[in-house]
Amino acid sequence: SAVISQKPSRDICQRGTSLTIQCQVDSQVTMMFWYRQQPGQSLTLIATANQGSEATYESGFVIDKFPISRPNLTFSTLTVSNMSPEDSSIYLCSVADRGYYGYTFGSGTRLTVV
């Protein structure tokens, strides 16, 4: 299965600032998915990132707040912009494994906004 390196693993940020989260995959993948997990909650899809095109955002998430880059088939970044305490969550990236035996997730970024 694919291996994803996600950075940073955690960060504490001041409100009004931005944080960029990186995910590096050890193989080429068409789609990468970004999720948010608020405290004590399940995962909610933020957007789907397809290489060479604009990311597709889910209802309630906008590009200005969560810009995504996908410069090649192994890398993607998610930026959380103009942060507020409500953005405190775990952010995870994910890809579907070849052969389709499941999805692989990054280890997550635990973000705290103060």
Next chain:
Amino acid sequence: SQQGEEDPQALSIQEGENATMNCSYKTSINNLQWYRQNSGRGLVHLILIRSNEREKHSGRLRVTLDTSKKSSSLLITASRAADTASYFCATDDSGNTPLVFGKGTRLSVIA
């Protein structure tokens, strides 16, 4: 929005007992998967069951799927303290569509 609803939301058992978690979903699916999450970290894929399958085993895990009732169950036999985690079911349409997650069950296995 969440596709699945897990129950129970929280489950506490003694080591050695079996743990059963249930998941219901709302729309037609291609596959249903179960994931484990330790301490709010990344998710680990446990098992995938396709819509034309009714039961699947992997080690101490047994998953059933009832598409007529739009429900699935995950059974962990002979539980261990290391099984303490949150468990999520997730559904998808195909290999390149995002997963839709249920609310999850927090399992505590007491040694």
